[in-house]
Amino acid sequence: MENQSINQNKGSFLGSFLQSTTIKMIMVGMLTLVLLIPLAFVNDLIHERSERKKEVVNEVSQLWGKDVFFYGPILKVPYKSYTETAVVDSKTNQTSIERKTSVEYAYFFPDKISNISDIKKNTSLKRGIYSNVVYTADMKFDGHFGKLNFEKLDLTDEDLEWDKASLVVKTTNLKSIKSDLAVKLNQQNFNFESKESDDNFYGMLETGTFDYRTLAPNGKLDFSFAMKYNGSNSIKFIPIGKTTQINLNSDWDSPSFEGMFAANDATKSISKKGFHADWKIMDVNRSFSQQYTKKLPNLNEYSFGVKLIETVDEYQQNDRASKYGFLVIGLTFLVYFLIQLINKINIHIFQYTMLGLALIMFYTLLIAITEHSSFSLAYLIASVAVIGMIVLYSITFLKTKKFPLFIGTALSGIYAFIYVIIQLENYALLVGSIGLFIILGLVMYFSRKIDWNNSNNQ
Structure with a gap:
């Protein structure tokens, strides 16, 4: 009986530990880092397409005149x-x-x-x-x-x-x-x-x-x-x-x-x-x-x-956009994580993975559409498609439309913010720094009432 009680206590402790806020934060953080791998593949694809363009341009220039x-x-x-x-x-x-x-x-x-x-x-x-x-x-x-x-x-x-x-x-x-x-x-x-x-x-x-x-x-x-x-x-x-x-x-x-x-x-x-x-x-x-x-x-x-x-060709713009991929994934996961903690909604790590892959798909859509249209139109189509997919998917596990619509609005703001930075040249660093400062302030404001010492906070 004593051994059974000890095993039950161990099981209860282990289950509680795996469900703790700290472990969930570590898992989401590790997933964010893992998603840098497919994001790196996207960057390689952009560079490969850019080099291909240079080869074609050089070939045409040789024929037309240098x-x-x-x-x-x-x-x-x-x-x-x-x-x-x-x-x-x-x-x-x-x-x-x-x-x-x-x-x-x-x-x-x-x-x-x-x-x-x-x-x-x-x-x-x-x-x-x-x-x-x-x-x-x-x-x-x-x-x-x-x-x-x-x-x-x-x-x-x-x-x-x-x-x-x-x-x-x-x-x-x-x-x-x-x-x-x-x-x-x-x-x-x-x-x-x-x-x-x-x-x-x-x-x-x-x-x-x-x-x-x-x-x-x-x-x-x-x-x-x-x-x-x-x-x-x-x-x-x-x-x-x-x-x-x-x-x-x-x-x-x-x-x-x-x-x-x-x-x-x-x-x-x-x-x-x-x-x-x-x-x-x-x-x-x-x-x-x-x-x-x-x-x-x-x-x-x-x-x-x-x-x-x-001044900035389509591949340079795609490359600059992809460099903000880690920021977009991190901020999106942070929004979901805060919703999970504040409203005690359980979001599985698999669902985080699907959301992260959807965010990475934005960049493959962007480069593919840009090659056949303008960067601005491609950015609009890719962002609407990805935001729409994430909102619809979020409804299935958040069981309400309020939070998915908020997430859609937040993502729209993030993508709009990044688009403005990409278009700017002289003021990109200034606007980017101010924007990140505001985002950090909002995160601090919405997370101010969370009791981080309560390891069982869901």
């Missing part, structure tokens, strides 16, 4: 270069000087370059479900070369082959040029042709040769030409003129101005209809010369221009 990088125009003039070699006669043992002549090239940058570019985004180019940041750019150039200062290169007039001069442009994306490349030099027409380049980054366009002295008898050579590009991502220039003026107009509403030189704040404008930006760069603003011999220098560090960006 970043446009413009370096030119440059006047190219060949000159005679001499090398002297001492030759020893093996029979007489006398030394003679052998002089060899080779042809090198001198390069002269213009006194002035002006460019007006009209950049139009292309929204029709899609591959499957993925859109691309691509554009068509109509670019017009004009300017002039002044009197050439070949003395600075330690060259003589007799060594320069003026009758074999040409005009050179270095640029990326030769295959994406979609216009005839005619250039006007002092009212005479020439054509650019693609030439072999010693630079893997640039391609090279060069005119046929002309007699510089005949074409520019007063030393001034005016030029004008137009180019049409299919491009993606960005347009950049190198300011090789003594005065370089760039004027960009576009219907893209989210530009990022990049490079060494800032656009003119007085004329720069950005709106939902597009942007306008001007640059005026003088030779005193950069530290390189106006003339070179043998080969052109790498001046990429002096580049400037605009990058056409998506």
